[in-house]
Amino acid sequence: xxxxxxxxxxxxxxxxxxxxxxxxxxxxxxxxxxxxxxxxxxxxxxxxxxxxxxxxxxxxxxxxxxxxxxxxxxxxxxxxxxxxxxxxxxxxxxxxxxxxxxxxxxxxxxxxxxxxxxxxxxxxxxxxxxxxxxxxxxxxxxxxxxxxxxxxxxxxxxxxxxxxxxxxxxxxxxxxxxxxxxxxxxxxxxxxxxxxxxxxxxxxxxxxxxxxxxxxxxxxxxxxxxxxxxxxxxxxxxxxxxxxxxxxxxxxxxxxxxxxxxxxxxxxxxxxx
Amino acid sequence: xxxxxxxxxxxxxxxxxxxxxxxxxxxxxxxxxxxxxxxxxxxxxxxxxxxxxxxxxxxxxxxxxxxxxxxxxxxxxxxxxxxxxxxxxxxxxxxxxxxxxxxxxxxxxxxxxxxxxxxxxxxxxxxxxxxxxxxxxxxxxxxxxxxxxxxxxxxxxxxxxxxxxxxxxxxxxxxxxxxxxxxxxxxxxxxxxxxxxxxxxxxxxxxxxxxxxxxxxxxxxxxxxxxxxxxxxxxxxxxxxxxxxxxxxxxxxxxxxxxxxxxxxxxxxxxxxxxxxxxxxxxxxxxxxxxxxxxxxxxxxxxx
Numbered sequence: 212x213x214x215x216x217x218x219x220x221x222x223x224x225x226x227x228x229x230x231x232x233x234x235x236x237x238x239x240x241x242x243x244x245x246x247x248x249x250x251x252x253x254x255x256x257x258x259x260x261x262x263x264x265x266x267x268x269x270x271x272x273x274x275x276x277x278x279x280x281x282x283x284x285x286x287x288x289x290x291x292x293x294x295x296x297x298x299x300x301x302x303x304x305x306x307x308x309x310x311x312x313x314x315x316x317x318x319x320x321x322x323x324x325x326x327x328x329x330x331x332x333x334x335x336x337x338x339x340x341x342x343x344x345x346x347x348x349x350x351x352x353x354x355x356x357x358x359x360x361x362x363x364x365x366x367x368x369x370x371x372x373x374x375x376x377x378x379x380x381x382x383x384x385x386x387x388x389x390x391x392x393x394x395x396x397x398x399x400x401x402x403x404x405x406x407x408x409x410x411x412x413x414x415x416x417x418x419x420x421x422x423x424x425x426x427x428x429x430x431x432x433x434x435x436x437x438x439x440x441x442x443x444x445x446x447x448x449x450x451x452x453x454x455x456x457x458x459x460x461x462x463x464x465x466x467x468x469x470x471x472x473x474x475x476x477x478x479x480x481x482x483x484x
Numbered sequence: 485x486x487x488x489x490x491x492x493x494x495x496x497x498x499x500x501x502x503x504x505x506x507x508x509x510x511x512x513x514x515x516x517x518x519x520x521x522x523x524x525x526x527x528x529x530x531x532x533x534x535x536x537x538x539x540x541x542x543x544x545x546x547x548x549x550x551x552x553x554x555x556x557x558x559x560x561x562x563x564x565x566x567x568x569x570x571x572x573x574x575x576x577x578x579x580x581x582x583x584x585x586x587x588x589x590x591x592x593x594x595x596x597x598x599x600x601x602x603x604x605x606x607x608x609x610x611x612x613x614x615x616x617x618x619x620x621x622x623x624x625x626x627x628x629x630x631x632x633x634x635x636x637x638x639x640x641x642x643x644x645x646x647x648x649x650x651x652x653x654x655x656x657x658x659x660x661x662x663x664x665x666x667x668x669x670x671x672x673x674x675x676x677x678x679x680x681x682x683x684x685x686x687x688x689x690x691x692x693x694x695x696x697x698x699x700x701x702x703x704x705x706x707x708x709x710x711x712x713x714x715x716x717x718x719x720x721x722x723x724x725x726x727x728x729x730x731x732x733x734x735x736x737x738x739x740x741x742x743x744x745x746x747x748x749x750x751x752x753x754x755x756x757x758x759x760x761x762x763x764x765x766x767x768x769x770x771x772x773x774x775x776x777x778x779x780x781x782x783x784x785x786x787x788x
């Protein structure tokens with residue numbers, strides 16, 4: 212797993228990951244991610260989770276888009292598996308950096324189990340019944356799993372599962388906030404962003420956003436004790452028109468704008484002479 | 485969940501949360517797909533609890549600096565229920581001067597139970613009176629309450645009438661929607677003498693403050709680490725603690741409350757003088773009726 216060390220000290224409340232869409236924080240991670248993605252694709256290990264501690268900006272502006280698999284007309288969805296990027300989010304309470312990454316990885320695995328069971332690692336088409344998605348909530352407590360199964364139209368792909376021939380994750384990302392008490396991680400929130408694409412009678416993109424609250428149990432490990440899940444279809448899950456602007460593109464634009472201004476200034480100076 | 489978690493809370497997030505009755509979790513403005521607005525989308529929410537409705541007795545202590553707030557008198561008493569399945573929440577306001585039986589201590593003002601036996605006895609007293617036992621009793625004091633409101637950036641309340649207090653708020657509060665900072669929220673909840681309905685109106689004002697906090701918490705609950713920070717704050721400032729994981733679950737319960745489904749009532753009663761003290765004889769019938777109505781789904785009937 213590729214893990215980056217945070218430059219921040221072991222703060223009482225460490226905001227390791229900045230919220231918002233600023234391009235810089237992600238910047239330095241991209242080459243590593245791309246490399247990792249390439250390796251994963253090469254090895255066919257799409258289901259494994261990667262753990263990435265995302266800290267402050269450390270490098271120049273580079274493309275901000277996380278690795279994603281684009282699905283073009285005529286392409287086979289299954290050919291583009293994407294693995295989960297797990298990042299350390301906000302850590303509340305003291306927790307050594309190494310431990311943070313371990314916790315994030317463990318929490319990420321629990322979130323991954325849900326993503327796989329509820330969406331990705333299923334054969335389609337399949338009915339949207341409770342039974343068809345049995346096992347999707349293996350990382351949930353019994354009570355929470357029961358509720359999640361009842362909410363399966365939002366917590367799984369059940370709403371469209373009977374009308375799709377294939378489903379693949381286009382982007383899967385987990386940010387992990389951790390509550391640490393006396394240097395022991397006691398609870399965590401996995402903020403999940405999943406984009407999946409479907410093929411078949413329903414050929415579309417879907418965006419799943421989830422907040423999975425977890426506590427740690429010595430026997431069961433990290434378990435989801437509360438969830439809040441939404442799903443959006445179509446435009447909301449599609450990339451922005453023209454794609455996301457990368458930091459480099461922004462830079463180039465700024466440079467071009469700067470050059471134009473200089474040229475204009477030169478012309479004016481020349482004219483006044 | 486275990487019963488009776490007694491907390492002496494300092495600045496606190498969770499109590500804020502608890503008091504706020506709010507919830508939210510606006511689908512995360514901070515989830516990875518930041519660019520997509522999902523507020524209007526349907527949500528699936530769930531929570532692992534043994535009881536469908538969690539009851540919390542929120543107590544505002546009148547302890548002064550240096551005093552033990554778990555052995556003082558409770559000025560604000562709100563029995564708050566949260567339905568973890570539907571996100572509904574109910575708050576039953578109990579006037580401080582309500583004259584009720586206190587187990588082992590005869591009858592007295594309800595808030596004296598805190599002084600006699602701490603949060604446990606207060607919980608039992610209110611529980612017996614309502615016929616509904618709280619799962620948690622959480623106690624806070626003025627200064628911590630102020631800090632909490634300040635930390636969330638103040639609140640907005642709908643004030644039905646102007647009122648003032650020559651010592652606490654000489655310039656008074658205007659009627660209408662007003663913004664309250666930490667101190668103002670505290671005195672808004674505390675002023676009694678200048679209100680026509682005295683203790684009843686004060687309890688209603690406390691519920692207005694709760695709604696205001698709720699709205700603010702709703703705005704902020706999606707922020708990364710918000711609930712974790714609140715839980716840690718409670719843990720750091722409590723003497724007898726619940727396990728962190730349990731408090732975390734409680735925070736999640738609060739976070740799932742839907743502001744539009746909050747209902748509030750203040751228990752009625754009649755003014756009386758007992759042993760020279762001005763007290764309120766509460767309506768037991770109403771207390772039981774409200775508790776029974778909200779017991780299963782944390783929803784109070786309209787018109788109380």
